[in-house]
Amino acid sequence: MFNLDWKRLGITAGLSLTLVAAGCGSSEEEASTDTSGGEDSEKASYGEQLDYTITGIEAGAGVVAASQKAVEEYESLAGWEVATSSSGAMATALGDAIENEEPIVVTGWSPHWKFAKYDLKYLKDPKGVFGEAEQIKTMVRQGLEEDKPNAYKILDAFQWTGEDIENVMLEINDGVAPEEAAKAWIEENQDKVSSWTEGTETVDGTEVELVYVNWDTEIASTNVVAEVLKQQGFDVTITPLNNGPMWEAVAEGEVAGMVAAWLPATHGDLYAEYKDSLVDLGENLEGAKVGLVVPSYMDVDSIEDLQPKE
Template identity: 35%
Template sequence: MVRKNLVALTAFISAAALALSGCGASNSGTGSAHPGGSDAPSSTVDKKWADCTPGAGAKDVTGMKKDDDRTITIAAFNGWDESFATAHMLKYALEKDGYSVSVKSFDAGPAYTGMAAGDVDLITDTWLPLTHADYIKKYGSKLESLGCWYDNARLTIAVNKDSPATSIEDLKSMGKEYDNTLYGIEAGAGETKVVKDTMIPAYGLQSTTFKVSSTPAMLAQLKKATSSGQNIAVTLWRPHWAYSAFPVRDLKDPKGAMGGAENIYTFARSGFGSDSPKAAQLARNLAFSDEDLASLENVMFSDTEYAGKDNDKAVAQWAEDHPEWIKKWEQGTLPAGKG
């Protein structure tokens, strides 16, 4: 499993710095993602990006003429599963229509620099209004927004579905049900810092053992517990394929200690919409629910499926199993909304 960094992601409601950027994934993507961005922590909030309906600019592309310019480069962020999932989904649909599409892996900074220079056509994984706000502030005049496709990106504390806790605050009185343990991810992850510095003090969970290790170790523990019928509490985030692979659910966070939700947008280089209007419209049509995105990522990245080793084949398999979703995407009728 490829090593990654999870970025600084702090409470949205307090407008604290939030950043997200994984390290070390290959062009194929690895399933070892994320939230947070160490290469560009953002301290600015542009509220215009906070209000977005996924697929708001959607329309039917099935009758549109093919673009004259059908060579497209899409950047996917190292270590971010949803970045590779959406990039390869666009690649699948466009190549089926006769386009030549390449997905190239970057850290966030070089990706935005390349797109501003015209070397990259699309980035499908811009988190706003906080995580990537500095990039949009710096390069926005050279980019085009193609709208958001997801509106529930957040840090979470998750438990097995059949366990008793419904809120994070329940872990204080029900700690014994979970062996007084919360399984975490990397020590340098933004989420780890949020849990240590904000969530645990907010809910008085100082007596809970917070086991900081790695994302693969946390997922292995989650798999072991859910397979054996044991209760477990873990640090997780949305979007993530674990929600499809395992019987888990989020605990409510009444104090907002884990932060609020962000939107995920697609951006293009300046002029892309006029150069490739059909491809741009297909990107605008994109809208994912939690269930569909987790299902796609599960096929792409879980160790019982493709494990990040062949993203093109994984996406093709998922598309073949979900023909109605593909049809609605092309027709611009995918449902949208919170998760």
Template identity: 45%
Template sequence: MFKRNWKRLGLIAGLSLSLFAAGCSSDNDSSSDEGSSEAGKEINLAYVTWDTEIASTNVVGKVLEDLGYDVKLTALDNSIMWEAVANGEADAMVAAWLPATHGSQFEQYGDQMEQLGPNLEGAKIGLVVPSYMDVDSIEDLSDEAGKKITGIEPGAGVVATSEQALEDYENLEDWEVVTSSSGAMATALGEAYENEEEIIVTGWSPHWKFAKYDLKYLEDPKGTFGGAETIETMVRKGLKDDLPEAYQVLDNFFWTPEDLESVMLDISEGMNEEEAAAKWVEENPDKVAEWTKGIE
């Protein structure tokens, strides 16, 4: 199975990436050396630990693994993910939310890597509340949820945009965005929803929470959160020459929000993320064939 690296930023003598933890291949590794002339070669996929990116990166990793690659999945903080691909520490990511969510990272690092285009269209970010709450617009917020927005990791694009909303909307002047993690946000949302309590979270879609709960985005009349976004694939410069077949898979990778949400929902309901990815790959051979067309 996949080898996992966990890296963080070390603030010693400038920016550097250091190994946080590593996993080992399982004894029942199902990858083979057949199906690709590049079998056995290592490829490192970076991702941020959002539910969307956990699902998509594991699916792409599974496809590459089945072609015989030694796949490493490296979880990073958002900005470090971009830096890792830019400087070649990682080979690729399928986790770039553009144009708004990762706009600042794209501006800083985009010209240092290759942009392969969208792998999913129709993504969105914003403030999300349970449908039972009697508020429909950010402008209508007054003192709901203790004037707190439950966020995810500091540095995430949706968190930065939510903090900008506090400045853009006069009625949010004395509100705060409370950062935590994607998992903690989802847990808080679930607990509040079960008790029909007020809660406002930093939200994005696709996400399994929309399949599990009756939720709604708050209208954003000032346009702080932007419109529809795409999730794009970015690779390090030189990957096409070094691993042309892997490059082809990454370039061809494209699926729907429904595809992504099905994997996320399986994971949220307790399935191991690698198992959920393998299940989707097994159940969608036609789409996988489109990504791997011509690779023998």
């Protein structure tokens, strides 16, 4: 069983954003001397209102590293910084901003329930800093196929869609316990679940431990897989970890595996480090994406539309 002394994910209770009101002249004289243009002034004010800060998630996340690289690569982000927190704190800050129709720029990824709940858009990334569409893949420890072939077969067969995972994520976001949301989805999708368990035998209490990073996507997927394994007779433990320890736990054989590997970009460095010490079972979800996300009411469509700090 995996020792819980790992370096744990620090869950930040909340993220405070300082909003600086941008003053604008009201006199005719000031209006006549303003040559910046209304649209450019509005875009410039976004940075001022946000204190030139992008609302990030955990410091070890690939989307945060990519965002920090974007700050270096884009002249429009000169003087900006990425404030790390947690995925929960980011979602709270996003919801608060939208409720008040205020600007906000967040590190985003999909699938995610926020795209079903809010009207959002990715900022175009002309320099390709965030890469192309990603896959979420399943990784297991070496030897699992020989030691626990039925668990291996289920993990190998697990595959679903963005719509599937977002349905579970929305239920969890609405207050349903993750394991209950997983059970409800399994009950409504028996045909798909049966394809995962086809050719396997039930067991009697065989222990399996899965690890995951504490993101909404991985909470949903890991709970669904765990419930399927439980229904097949496994004694399942799921353990949340930070990105690095998650990969390390699988590579060192301390746990059975994970269904939370975002590739090729988000976890690319970790995959390169550990790929020779684990087994890659391929994608369980295609078409994932990461990037900078804003509410659709903001008058920006590209990272290059933002304005650098003066």
